[in-house]
Amino acid sequence: MSVLKAYRFRIYPNEEQKHFFVTTFGCVRFTYNHLLVARQQSEGGKLTPAALKKDYPFLKATDSLALANAQRNLEKAFRRYYTGKSDYPSLKNKSNPLQSYTTNNQGQTICLSDGYLKLPKLKSLVAVNCHREIKGTIKSATISSRNNEEFFVSFLCVEEVEPLPKTLKTIHLVYSPNKLLESSEYTPPTLCNQEQLLDKIDRAQRKLRVRGKIARKRRVPLAYAKNYQKQKEKLGRLQLSCREKKENYFDQVSYAIVRQFDFIHVTKELLFETLPDQPLYFSKADWQMFLKKLEYKAEWYGKELTYE
Incomplete structure (x- = not known):
């Protein structure tokens, strides 16, 4: 049976990599908030991350998949709101100690090798404490931080799981x-x-x-x-x-x-x-x-x- 399984590891970025992550957090937050405001003004169908890049060129320096996922997260938040599962989406706050962004694996753009992690748009490899083996295929990775001091990566993987033996208990x-x-x-x-x-x-x-x-x-x-x-x-x-x-x-x-x-x-x-x-x-x-x-x-x- 194919299932989606998550793995979470601690990563140890250097100063340059930390700067990249913090910048990406800000760009994702900026994109999410602008799309939310546009939707509140009934202009959500016209505005996309690609359109935002024309007005705000600094967004081009970050991972485009992270910005696309910010748009998907906003759409998901509205679907949950319309079905009564959550409150109306709110603006993301810079002061929140927990920040994150999600990127997708396209043609091995995300991979683990000898204790190092390769990520899209990041030229250098990030040290990772991979304390257990990933058995499935990596579908996406979420980089998160706590107070921009401790950093983590969460992998969403497609994995084959075999049923456990029957006990009839x-x-x-x-x-x-x-x-x-x-x-x-x-x-x-x-x-x-x-x-x-x-x-x-x-x-x-x-x-x-x-x-x-x-x-x-x-x-x-x-x-x-x-x-x-x-x-x-x-x-x-x-x-x-x-x-x-x-x-x-x-x-x-x-x-x-x-x-x-x-x-x-x-x-x-x-x-x-x-x-x-x-x-x-x-x-x-x-x-x-x-x-x-x-x-x-x-x-x-x-x-x-x-x-x-």
Whole structure:
């Protein structure tokens, strides 16, 4: 079965490559915002990235596929809005710590070789920490950054996945806020350091509020309060670490379930409501994210997933 599978790796660009990435982020953001404004003015059908290049020649220096994908992302955002799946598209902000662009693989314009990555429009190779093998064919690559300091590449690949062996076993799953799920047939492993990490986040949030109060007493805008901004970055790193650990945990548990069971029954009703004195390790949003992973893995590996 052919499926789309994603791989994410850390990359280590030099100063010239960082400048190229940051410039591309800006051009993609510029293109997206101009197309959105044009569409709001009922001129969206006339304006394209190619037309923008005539008025703004600096766009020619960046990857044309990245600009084309910005237009596709805007069209996708409007489709989601018209179907009620999301809010009205908004302008992209330069101050957002997370920036990215997507480019397509055309005739090996994107490839990995001996720990280095080749990208369109970029003359030099980028060092990449390729910690696992890519088995499929690269379809596209998304370059992303966090505060323009840490850079990553995400590959979308077409890969052949073989169904897992049949076990003829059945499992029933129910949401639990402190253990993720309850089941008499399977006990999920404990998420390591979850309680310690949540305590660190709680302390960091309290410290951030204190530094915010101090800045306001001194009548210093929070954007210019250095201690506040340092603490805000620290809190952001802790929250990101928590999200990444949870996502990795969801991948492990969902794969373990589809490997061991052929018939997976999920109870839609949230029987385990959060009590005031009960720790909330896994929110309802976490549960929905876990179910999404379970759904596509069950489809990949030939297992049956039903909701009760």
